[in-house]
Amino acid sequence: MSTSGAASPPEQPAVFTRIRLADRRDVPNIHRLIHQMAEFELLTNLFSATESSLSSTLFPSPPLLPFHSFTVLILEISQTPIHNAAEDDSDLGFRPITRRIALKSTIADPEASIFASPRGDGLVVAGFLLCFPNYSSFMGRPGIYVEDIFVRESWRRLGMGKMMLAAVAREAARMGCGRVEWCVLDWNKNAIAFYEGMGAEVLPQWRICRLTGEELSKYAVDEDDSAGRR
Amino acid sequence: MSTSGAASPPEQPAVFTRIRLADRRDVPNIHRLIHQMAEFELLTNLFSATESSLSSTLFPSPPLLPFHSFTVLILEISQTPIHNAAEDDSDLGFRPITRRIALKSTIADPEASIFASPRGDGLVVAGFLLCFPNYSSFMGRPGIYVEDIFVRESWRRLGMGKMMLAAVAREAARMGCGRVEWCVLDWNKNAIAFYEGMGAEVLPQWRICRLTGEELSKYAVDEDDSAGRR
Numbered sequence: 001m002s003t004s005g006a007a008s009p010p011e012q013p014a015v016f017t018r019i020r021l022a023d024r025r026d027v028p029n030i031h032r033l034i035h036q037m038a039e040f041e042l043l044t045n046l047f048s049a050t051e052s053s054l055s056s057t058l059f060p061s062p063p064l065l066p067f068h069s070f071t072v073l074i075l076e077i078s079q080t081p082i083h084n085a086a087e088d089d090s091d092l093g094f095r096p097i098t099r100r101i102a103l104k105s106t107i108a109d110p111e112a113s114i115f116a117s118p119r120g121d122g123l124v125v126a127g128f129l130l131c132f133p134n135y136s137s138f139m140g141r142p143g144i145y146v147e148d149i150f151v152r153e154s155w156r157r158l159g160m161g162k163m164m165l166a167a168v169a170r171e172a173a174r175m176g177c178g179r180v181e182w183c184v185l186d187w188n189k190n191a192i193a194f195y196e197g198m199g200a201e202v203l204p205q206w207r208i209c210r211l212t213g214e215e216l217s218k219y220a221v222d223e224d225d226s227a228g229r230r
Numbered sequence: 231m232s233t234s235g236a237a238s239p240p241e242q243p244a245v246f247t248r249i250r251l252a253d254r255r256d257v258p259n260i261h262r263l264i265h266q267m268a269e270f271e272l273l274t275n276l277f278s279a280t281e282s283s284l285s286s287t288l289f290p291s292p293p294l295l296p297f298h299s300f301t302v303l304i305l306e307i308s309q310t311p312i313h314n315a316a317e318d319d320s321d322l323g324f325r326p327i328t329r330r331i332a333l334k335s336t337i338a339d340p341e342a343s344i345f346a347s348p349r350g351d352g353l354v355v356a357g358f359l360l361c362f363p364n365y366s367s368f369m370g371r372p373g374i375y376v377e378d379i380f381v382r383e384s385w386r387r388l389g390m391g392k393m394m395l396a397a398v399a400r401e402a403a404r405m406g407c408g409r410v411e412w413c414v415l416d417w418n419k420n421a422i423a424f425y426e427g428m429g430a431e432v433l434p435q436w437r438i439c440r441l442t443g444e445e446l447s448k449y450a451v452d453e454d455d456s457a458g459r460r
Contacts, residue, residue: 034367049370057365057372069299070365070372130367135287135300137264137360137378140279142287142300145375148367169441169449180441187435199445203438205417211399211410215429219399 013103017160018082019167020096022072022128024059025118027051029125030072032114037150066094067144067171068133075127075151075160076117077109085119097167101158109154127151129164136178143179144172162198169198183208243333247390248312249397250326252302252358254289255348257281259355260302262344267380296323297374297401298363305357305381305390306347307339315349327397331388339384357381359394366408373409374402392428399428413438 022030031051038047058070073094076082084096109115109124117123127150134145146168151160165180172180184191184202192202211219252260261281268277288300303324306312314326339345339354347353357380364375376398381390395412402410414421414432422432441449 031370034370038368043368046368049368053370054367057370069363130365132363132365133299134364134375135360135362135377137284138268138273138276138279140264140283140287145364147365166449169446170451173446173448173450177446178442180446182439183436184439185435186437192437192439195439198441199448200439200441203440205415206413206438207416207422208433208436209412209414209425209430210433211428211430212408216399216403216407216410218403218429219396220403221400 013106015101015103015107015155015158016078016080016082016098017101017126017163018076018078018084018096018098018123019073019164020076020084021066021094022058022074023063024055026072026074026125027055027059029074029115029117030054030058030128033125033128033150033152034148036152037148040150067131067168067175070130070132073129073131073164073167074117074125075129075155075164076119076123077126077155078121078123080122082121082123094171097163099163101160103158107154109152111152111154115152126155127160127164129168131168134179134181139178141176141178143177143181144168146180146182149182162194165198243336245331245333245337245385245388246308246310246312247329247331247356247393248306248308248314248326248353249303249394250306250314251296251324252288252304253293254285256302256304256355257285257289259304259345259347260284260288260358263355263358263380263382264378266382267378270380297361297405300360300362303359303361303394303397304347304355305359305385305394306349306353307356307385308351308353310352312351312353324401327393329393331390333388337384339382341382341384345382356385357390357394359398361398364409364411369408371406371408373407373411374398376410376412379412392424395428 028051031049031054034049035047038044058072064070082098112124115125117125128148129146130148131144131146134143136143146165149161149164169180184195196202258281261279261284264279265277268274288302294300312328342354345355347355358378359376360378361374361376363372365372376395379391379394399410414425426432
């Protein structure tokens with residue numbers, strides 16, 4: 001059974017990944033990742049998030065309960081195997097997921113220094129996922145909605161997006177959720193094929209309605225006060 | 231200025247409405263309303279909610295904070311003006327909204343006894359709205375997602391759905407939310423025109439992806455255990 005006597009094969013390039021819960025120290029990287037996502041989707045005109053707004057809404061004190069409110073997962077990569085420290089959120093109900101991914105050739109990441117992880121050890125942040133609970137009244141059960149899945153350009157097409165989505169699906173299934181849902185652009189055929197391959201159904205008929213900006217602000221006025229229609 | 235000397239006009243039929251927060255006592259009516267909604271959408275095959283599942287997920291102890299988690303608004307109607315009792319949730323952060331709606335003729339509601347309100351006083355439940363927080367990463371701010379708006383058949387086309395949606399928009403605007411969002415079927419042109427009239431934009435390109443049933447259950451297996459790929 002032992003192969004210890006055989007010659008070692010030539011070492012194949014690999015990268016080590018970890019998916020863990022984000023905390024407040026990750027806000028600068030999350031802010032940069034969201035901005036990159038807005039650039040990728042040609043929607044920087046909608047980008048108005050600040051480090052301060054992200055910090056106060058995603059990481060208030062006391063902290064939000066993972067998967068029961070807004071939840072951010074961070075994808076980190078390293079050239080060496082990743083060892084989870086005791087502080088790494090396992091006590092908050094999400095055990096970090098580590099993987100080794102074999103590469104055809106080593107990958108240069110020109111943004112590695114900008115996206116250094118606050119956890120140190122040479123870890124680099126490669127992506128994130130943001131999700132929160134939703135609810136199916138037909139099932140009478142909560143679900144999870146995935147608002148964002150994003151992997152930086154250097155680390156795409158290695159299965160890392162799927163790893164993050166599968167991590168959420170696993171949590172959802174274990175929590176007894178009825179569904180995991182997210183959105184895709186109808187022209188993004190690669191993404192649709194990828195999601196269908198993961199077992200998802202793309203619903204053709206539903207459209208999102210959005211009330212925002214000044215059209216939303218108008219509703220802040222109390223009709224009781226202004227119209228006296230009681 | 232006084233018209234007291236003039237002959238009284240013939241009394242016009244009217245109905246009085248109230249929008250208030252639901253509580254656990256409303257579960258049987260909520261369950262019946264969701265089932266009617268499933269019938270209306272020809273989706274009873276997806277209906278699996280029970281009173282027990284609705285009660286434990288929507289009305290746990292301690293209660294969920296309105297508009298910060300799953301939130302149900304109840305629409306009630308009455309033949310006489312509605313007076314809010316002290317118990318009626320105003321202490322929980324949502325002041326009930328009452329209105330008088332003039333009618334062309336009186337309305338018969340064959341389901342009135344089935345949908346009697348647990349609050350008594352001859353109140354009848356005519357509809358509901360279910361919503362919960364969502365999050366815009368581009369704005370770095372929470373929003374509100376409206377999962378369901380439903381008015382029973384007898385009480386449609388009187389503006390009651392709009393009253394409920396406007397109530398949520400008002401709360402959202404006051405809470406500093408960036409958006410209120412919901413979904414509509416693309417063939418439902420009346421609904422789309424109605425929502426656009428309320429100031430909403432219908433997003434043409436986004437599609438919902440859904441992972442549910444056995445396809446979701448598969449993810450409960452821990453790949454760490456099964457594949458040993460660490």
